[in-house]
Amino acid sequence: MKLPKAILLDLDDTITAFDDVSERIWEKVSRDFADMYGTPFDSHELLAKIHEKGAWYWSDPQRHKSGRSNLPEARRVIMKMVLQELGIPAEDKAFALADAYSVQHDAAIRLMDGAKEALERFASMGIRMSVITNGSPETQWRKINRFGLSGFFECVIIDEEVGVSKPDPRIFALALEKLSLPAEDVWMVGDNLLWDVEGAQRTGIFAVWNDYRQKGLPEDSTVQPDLTVTSIFELSQIIGKREARYDVILMDADNTLFDYSKAEATALDRTFFHYGYEYSDTVGNAYREINKKLWKQLEGSLISITELQYQRFFRLFTLLGIEEDPTEFNLHYLDELADCSQLVDGAEDICRLLQRHCRLAIVTNGVSKTQHRRIDQSSIKDCFEAIFVSGDIGCQKPQKGFFDVVFADLNIPDPDRVLIVGDSLASDILGGNNAGIAACWYNPNGVQNETTVVADYGIQSLYELNDVVFPEGAGGFRGTQFRTS
Numbered sequence: 001m002k003l004p005k006a007i008l009l010d011l012d013d014t015i016t017a018f019d020d021v022s023e024r025i026w027e028k029v030s031r032d033f034a035d036m037y038g039t040p041f042d043s044h045e046l047l048a049k050i051h052e053k054g055a056w057y058w059s060d061p062q063r064h065k066s067g068r069s070n071l072p073e074a075r076r077v078i079m080k081m082v083l084q085e086l087g088i089p090a091e092d093k094a095f096a097l098a099d100a101y102s103v104q105h106d107a108a109i110r111l112m113d114g115a116k117e118a119l120e121r122f123a124s125m126g127i128r129m130s131v132i133t134n135g136s137p138e139t140q141w142r143k144i145n146r147f148g149l150s151g152f153f154e155c156v157i158i159d160e161e162v163g164v165s166k167p168d169p170r171i172f173a174l175a176l177e178k179l180s181l182p183a184e185d186v187w188m189v190g191d192n193l194l195w196d197v198e199g200a201q202r203t204g205i206f207a208v209w210n211d212y213r214q215k216g217l218p219e220d221s222t223v224q225p226d227l228t229v230t231s232i233f234e235l236s237q238i239i240g241k242r243e244a245r246y247d248v249i250l251m252d253a254d255n256t257l258f259d260y261s262k263a264e265a266t267a268l269d270r271t272f273f274h275y276g277y278e279y280s281d282t283v284g285n286a287y288r289e290i291n292k293k294l295w296k297q298l299e300g301s302l303i304s305i306t307e308l309q310y311q312r313f314f315r316l317f318t319l320l321g322i323e324e325d326p327t328e329f330n331l332h333y334l335d336e337l338a339d340c341s342q343l344v345d346g347a348e349d350i351c352r353l354l355q356r357h358c359r360l361a362i363v364t365n366g367v368s369k370t371q372h373r374r375i376d377q378s379s380i381k382d383c384f385e386a387i388f389v390s391g392d393i394g395c396q397k398p399q400k401g402f403f404d405v406v407f408a409d410l411n412i413p414d415p416d417r418v419l420i421v422g423d424s425l426a427s428d429i430l431g432g433n434n435a436g437i438a439a440c441w442y443n444p445n446g447v448q449n450e451t452t453v454v455a456d457y458g459i460q461s462l463y464e465l466n467d468v469v470f471p472e473g474a475g476g477f478r479g480t481q482f483r484t485s
Contacts, residue, residue: 014189017111030046033096065165068134068135113231132172132188173203176203264288349462355383425449
């Protein structure tokens with residue numbers, strides 16, 4: 001495979017999240033509309049009708065092209081049809097619904113995970129970049145400037161400015177002309193199989209499909225990408241492929257891969273609500289302070305996990321004047337916590353990067369049933385060959401006995417080829433020290449290490465783990481699919 005001298009990039013849902021944030025916003029404005037006007041239909045019926053009419057409107061190529069040039073107006077047209085079919089032929093309400101979505105959607109647009117890092121990596125490798133996008137120039141430039149991206153691109157080609165749209169090969173030929181490069185030196189990457197992939201291939205350009213939804217190629221697809229990735233970050237790793245420093249990487253779970261702070265707050269809120277009490281940030285902060293002290297005692301083998309679980313709520317209830325059984329309350333809390341699997345930014349990208357060249361395992365302290373359920377429900381569970389939970393092993397990080405079990409189960413012959421990654425100096429990094437393996441401290445807030453615990457590496461973003469594991473660059477992805485015919 002010949003690597004590119006330049007990459008043409010689609011904008012929406014390749015660099016910036018566009019459709020990726022749409023569903024959440026439609027759900028919210030549908031609920032708000034139904035609540036505000038007391039409609040005879042609920043928000044689910046409204047949302048279903050929005051999807052139905054939206055699919056009809058955008059299915060026609062001519063309507064699609066004109067609608068893309070003025071999205072707020074197109075949404076007004078669609079919402080007018082939606083409300084008419086639902087028995088509310090009120091133009092003002094239809095426009096209010098459409099405009100509420102437009103405002104909230106524009107505010108919610110963000111960079112796709114790892115996109116900025118990918119662009120920086122392409123630039124560091126000397127790969128030239130340009131954007132090819134369909135849409136309104138005002139809208140597309142606003143996104144590019146909002147995120148400070150213009151400096152990455154030699155040119156930005158927007159269909160309305162040049163008079164020809166993707167998938168017409170002429171727009172790709174124009175990009176080649178501006179870059180003064182032949183097609184064989186250029187790659188195109190985008191999320192639309194017709195516009196981005198087929199259009200580029202008809203020009204002789206190597207076409208990369210960004211399957212960011214990870215649904216795979218449709219069975220009836222007549223378009224076959226030359227390469228399939230799930231993000232441009234992944235693509236940047238493929239192009240910058242290097243050999244890994246480590247054979248085995250042990251990943252902590254909470255506040256390293258999983259956003260435990262968010263999961264904890266959600267579980268506490270739901271549990272307090274279940275028992276009829278109001279939950280607040282003040283209550284959450286009091287709980288966390290108590291829980292933090294108890295976990296330090298557990299890590300020092302001063303108390304058992306059962307004592308910790310009882311005492312954290314017993315002490316909190318004493319402070320708040322609540323009369324509930326701490327044991328029962330804790331069981332309900334753990335059940336709620338088990339359903340919270342929110343990931344830290346970059347966790348899925350980096351796990352799919354690492355799994356191609358390294359053996360991955362999760363090493364976590366916690367209750368066995370809760371941790372296994374959270375991991376099993378996550379999108380990264382398939383990245384790991386083993387999951388080690390202190391509740392299963394009978395001792396916890398940072399004790400050497402915990403790592404003895406891990407080493408024996410994974411049949412690790414050389415500790416010099418093992419890395420542990422975690423956010424806790426007291427359990428993850430000290431555990432690495434005790435086990436005689438390299439340790440990488442995930443320190444997103446950039447706090448100072450004022451302990452005697454030694455971290456071999458320090459990172460503030462999981463994306464930085466790429467440079468820890470792969471000298472001078474990155475590796476590839478097990479999930480990457482190249483076209484074989």
